[in-house]
Amino acid sequence: MAPSNKTLFLKGVKDGLPICVGYISVAFVFGMLCLERGVGVGFGLLISATNVTSAGQFAGLDLILAHASLLELAVTTLVINIRYTLMSLSLSQRVHLNLWQRAIISFCNTDEVFAVAMQADNELNFAYMLGLILTPYLGWSLGTLLGGTVTGLMPLSVRSALGIAIYGMFIAILVPPARRERPVLVTCVLGAALSCLFYYTPGLNRLSSGWTVILCALAGAGFAAWKYPVKEEEEP
Amino acid sequence: MSAGYILACTAVMAGVTYLTRMLPLVLCRGRIRSRFVRSFLHYVPYAVLSAMTLPAVLYSTGSMLSAAAGLVCALAMAYFGRSLLSVALSSAGVVFLVELLQKLL
Numbered sequence: 001m002a003p004s005n006k007t008l009f010l011k012g013v014k015d016g017l018p019i020c021v022g023y024i025s026v027a028f029v030f031g032m033l034c035l036e037r038g039v040g041v042g043f044g045l046l047i048s049a050t051n052v053t054s055a056g057q058f059a060g061l062d063l064i065l066a067h068a069s070l071l072e073l074a075v076t077t078l079v080i081n082i083r084y085t086l087m088s089l090s091l092s093q094r095v096h097l098n099l100w101q102r103a104i105i106s107f108c109n110t111d112e113v114f115a116v117a118m119q120a121d122n123e124l125n126f127a128y129m130l131g132l133i134l135t136p137y138l139g140w141s142l143g144t145l146l147g148g149t150v151t152g153l154m155p156l157s158v159r160s161a162l163g164i165a166i167y168g169m170f171i172a173i174l175v176p177p178a179r180r181e182r183p184v185l186v187t188c189v190l191g192a193a194l195s196c197l198f199y200y201t202p203g204l205n206r207l208s209s210g211w212t213v214i215l216c217a218l219a220g221a222g223f224a225a226w227k228y229p230v231k232e233e234e235e236p
Numbered sequence: 237m238s239a240g241y242i243l244a245c246t247a248v249m250a251g252v253t254y255l256t257r258m259l260p261l262v263l264c265r266g267r268i269r270s271r272f273v274r275s276f277l278h279y280v281p282y283a284v285l286s287a288m289t290l291p292a293v294l295y296s297t298g299s300m301l302s303a304a305a306g307l308v309c310a311l312a313m314a315y316f317g318r319s320l321l322s323v324a325l326s327s328a329g330v331v332f333l334v335e336l337l338q339k340l341l
Contacts, residue, residue, distance in 0.1 A: 015320070017321055018323075043243075046243075047246050051253050052253075057249070064242060070245065073248050074249075077253060082256055083256075086280055087257075088261045089261075089264055091261060092261050097261075102258070102261040111288060115285055116320070118281040119281070160332075161302075161332035161335065164327050166296075167327075168309075171293075172310065172313070173320065174282060175311065176317055179315065187283050187286070188283075188285075190286075191287040192290040195290055212287070217284045217287065220282070220286070221278075222276055224279040225272050229272065229275045230274060230275045230278050
């Protein structure tokens with residue numbers, strides 16, 4: 001028997017919790033920056049609640065403070081966030097959603113939500129996806145608000161420690177399948193190696209983080225797809 | 237810095253970000269036939285996540301030493317199949333302890 005919508009919604013909420021924990025600390029920093037640089041916590045919260053994207057918001061804030069043109073802002077946001085196109089395309093093959101549900105869920109398809117959704121072993125229906133994005137969205141907004149109001153609440157040592165939480169979660173997602181399946185291990189090693197190459201090579205490291213992720217994904221996943229094509233499976 | 241300017245900026249950023257996420261999900265609703273493309277999309281999450289994790293994780297905390305300790309902890313916990321939340325929190329705990337020690341020593 002398929003699990004009920006309520007069960008799937010609650011599983012989504014549970015799966016979203018580690019994302020929420022990581023988001024609070026990152027959004028906290030964003031809220032602090034908004035306050036310190038005179039944008040104000042109100043606008044900070046508005047940006048967080050409508051964008052829900054970390055790197056894009058930090059870059060956007062810099063541009064706003066520099067009084068950049070709207071075109072410059074649009075292009076920068078596109079370059080940093082074009083990686084979501086790849087993730088949404090990958091997710092499009094897994095979700096069981098109608099048109100409107102897709103339009104709603106995609107609003108909060110962050111790196112982390114995508115990562116957790118793709119490793120879930122249950123059906124990715126609307127109830128599960130709503131549960132999954134619920135606490136990350138609240139954590140992202142609440143973290144911004146807290147960062148912009150009660151800066152003293154979270155000591156630097158705690159913020160510094162929580163900075164690794166998101167990466168810890170990524171590692172928890174990657175390691176088990178990499179242990180089981182050699183193609184996944186090869187993809188991971190390739191992705192990480194290329195990313196380091198882009199980060200540490202003079203010249204190459206001037207490329208924005210958005211493009212780096214795309215190039216690493218194209219090369220890593222492209223190689224794995226060529227070398228280890230997935231088995232044809234029948235549609236359930 | 238006027239409120240109108242910030243509002244316009246927020247709208248532009250939110251609009252562009254939403255389009256990058258929404259268009260593929262809404263436009264691509266059928267099953268992709270090509271075996272290569274489906275294989276590629278199957279491996280995309282792993283390539284994206286590993287590229288986003290390294291080397292960024294090393295610079296995610298107050299010092300590279302604490303980050304390295306947290307990374308080792310996360311790898312070990314993940315190797316033994318612990319849940320996402322426990323891996324995330326225990327690696328943060330290790331970072332906290334290492335930075336505490338660094339301050340004391």
